[in-house]
Amino acid sequence: MTTQIDTALELDDIQAAALMPRPNPYAGTYVAVRIDDRQAGRELLRRLIPLLDPVATFDPGRPVSLGVGLSYSGLEALGVPEQSLASFPAEFRQGMAARADYIGDVGENAPEHWEAPLGSTDVHLVVAALARDTSLMENLVTLAQDAIRDLPGIAPIWALDVHVPADGREQFGFKDSISQPAVEGTNILGSNRHEAPLKAGEFVLGYEDENGDHLRQPVAQRHHRHALHRADRWPRRTTDQRRRRPADLPQLSLPGSRNPDPPDRMTVFAALAPPSEEAPSSTS
Numbered sequence: 001m002t003t004q005i006d007t008a009l010e011l012d013d014i015q016a017a018a019l020m021p022r023p024n025p026y027a028g029t030y031v032a033v034r035i036d037d038r039q040a041g042r043e044l045l046r047r048l049i050p051l052l053d054p055v056a057t058f059d060p061g062r063p064v065s066l067g068v069g070l071s072y073s074g075l076e077a078l079g080v081p082e083q084s085l086a087s088f089p090a091e092f093r094q095g096m097a098a099r100a101d102y103i104g105d106v107g108e109n110a111p112e113h114w115e116a117p118l119g120s121t122d123v124h125l126v127v128a129a130l131a132r133d134t135s136l137m138e139n140l141v142t143l144a145q146d147a148i149r150d151l152p153g154i155a156p157i158w159a160l161d162v163h164v165p166a167d168g169r170e171q172f173g174f175k176d177s178i179s180q181p182a183v184e185g186t187n188i189l190g191s192n193r194h195e196a197p198l199k200a201g202e203f204v205l206g207y208e209d210e211n212g213d214h215l216r217q218p219v220a221q222r223h224h225r226h227a228l229h230r231a232d233r234w235p236r237r238t239t240d241q242r243r244r245r246p247a248d249l250p251q252l253s254l255p256g257s258r259n260p261d262p263p264d265r266m267t268v269f270a271a272l273a274p275p276s277e278e279a280p281s282s283t284s
Contacts, residue, residue, distance in 0.1 A: 009055075009185035009200055009207070016058035017067025017128060019186055019203060024177040027137040027163040028130035031144070032117070035077040035124040037153020042078060044125070044154055047147035055186060063132040066140050071095070074124030087219035089205070095119075117157050134163070 022028075035041035048068050070078075072093050075085060091099065097111040097119035105111065111119045127144045131137035148154050170176045182190030182197035185207075190197065201209030206217035 009204065011056035011186065012054045014055050014204065015067055016053045016055045017065050017130075019055050019183050020058055020060060020065065020188065021180045022065055022130045022177070023063050023132040025164040025168070026130045026132060027134040028128065028161070029137060029141050030160045030162070031127045031129075031141070031156060032123045032158040033125050033127075033148065034117075034122045034155045034157050035074060035153065036155060037151075038077065038079045040151045040153030041074075041124070044147055044151055045078075048127070048144065051143055051147070055188075060188065064136055064140055065128075065130045066144060067128045069126045069128070071121075071123055071125070073121040077124050084219050087216070089215055095121075115158075122157060 033044075035044070051066055052068060053066075072085070072088065072095060075088075085093070096103065096105070097114075100106065100111050117123055129137055129140035129144060131140055145156075148156065164170075164176050168176055178191075180191040181195065182188060183200055183203060184197040185200045186197075199207065199209050201207040201214060205215045208214055
């Protein structure tokens, strides 16, 4: 008996920021937070969920993009059950610092030279805000950081501002956004119409990747099924990147107090929340 593998992506259950092209040109901010209190962390997710769009309803022409990611230590901080934690791929559970030799981060690129707190278990959740210009980006950041207001168990610990420099080249000297590959199952065209779409398993667990393998989906005790794998490595800063200390982060307000009609509404991949009455609700 042959088991049929479902290859259809459930685009209403995957955040748009994971698969959609980013704005170009762009200005952006990455904000990392540490979750010191489990209940506060779950409340933070409840507040962030309404700010996120699924791929299915996202308009590629929008000039803004907002995404949320959780680390393995972040899932632990939220109280995700051990059975679910153990079902994630070993690479995700170990983290980049533990795998530095394998991925080639040695010598001056070794974890001991990384900017703190990167590579530590303190980075629990990251919000990525990207927009076509700084003013739009700052509006996005305000929306996201509104969610942190009055949550004493949530500590912003790191931030990085990024943008495309005047020459359009990124920190390695290459032309930025010169290529945007298509992802199989999304029906979103890439920048090269003659290029075959990449397998969805390169981005979403549980689907076939370019090697023909299927990484298993994490075990979730609720109906949410999608988890995404992402790797971010931060090289030395350029003049077009600026780190902000936690004290430099804008003052926050309660959700909706300044922006009752947020420009972006997405559904975060909530498979990461534990099944309890305290877990964040989601339409995904």
